[in-house]
Amino acid sequence: MSNSTLTAHGGIVVEHAVQFTLIELCRACHAEPVELLELVDEGVLLPSGDEPAQWRFDGALLQRARAAVRLTRDLELTPAGTAVVLDLLDEIAMLRTRLQRLTNAR
């Protein structure tokens, strides 16, 4: 079979223009709803809306959600363990940014 060429006219930037429902975020993370529910319970992911059917996850959470699902599975972590890891990773990222700013300012 020959290669099929498809032209896609630009995607949308998830971080700017997407609000995920729980189901959409599950699909994007290849996760079961229960896995994301646990992460919401743990405060790792904060959706807007009162109950799961109305939840909307900001597009900027995609990266965090995927990392959380990967870490939980690959390192066999509990949701609480994942929360700690992500908090520490956030802190490292923040410190790196500050370090870079100090270097930039000199």
Place this chain on the structure above:
Amino acid sequence: MPAPSSVIAGMQFKDYYALLGVERSASQADIKRAYRKLARKFHPDVSKEPDAEARFKDVAEAYAALKDAEKRAAYDTLGDGTPKDQDFRPPPGWEGGFEFSERGPANGSSERSDFFEALFGRGRTRAGSPHFAGPATGSDQHARIQVDLRDCYQGARRSITLRTPTIAENGELTWQPRVLEVTIPKGIRDGQHLRLAGQGNAASEGGPAGDLYLEIALTPHPRFRIDGRDVYTDLPITPWEAALGTRVTVPVPDGSVELSVPPGSSSGRRLRLRGRGIPGNPVGDLYAVLGIVTPPAATEAAQTAYRELAAACADFNPRPP
């Protein structure tokens, strides 16, 4: 089912015990410990090791093969006496008789090698949402796309090739290359994602295809540093340029710009080029960070000039009491 020999022949044997750093006689507990230790070290989400992703993939695959007693037994019957670093051929009678279904790859970091798939099958990939009613949607697909800073400034078009699993007429599962033209919008930043609706994996039974997500990976630039939408670059100047002021041409990611260095500038001073950072709303700024470079006093003339400078600035004390 395809003849296994045609699937396996020609691919390299993988020594899963060596990848985990354990003996062939290791207990299941030893294997688990070894995996966890290596996973913590090389997991792409936590590791800064340069080859973390590839290492983790190997380690995860080795663990997937060895943690399950049945799979491990199947693997052990193959591993005995097979010379390493040679093309692997299955022993006679190997019919791929072990059937496994497992949680499939969650993402690129845990894809299995052809060797693994030839032994154990591809397993059942986790479709996005198996428990929801309605026609099944194809699974979302993720890929990473490398861009450089100029692409962030100007936007770009890229051809990317994806491998899509396809069932051929004889029922064999093959990877079909698929070429996609992607428009990268200007203003894109490192770590952001593009979503291309309906360009993910096809659904098996007439449902809608999944979406394709492209993660943007920005190639670091030797001259420019990025902070959000702001861009920093070092601008070396001479002492007299710093003291007297000058106009210099500064390379910026989308060309170059004339910049005036005010008289009396010192090292570390940041000159802002408003709106010349990464495009967006709001647009970023570009900062040129001044660094004064002193010429060596390598000639008699240069030494004389330094002495004259010292005499002219006799009152200047860089170390005030």
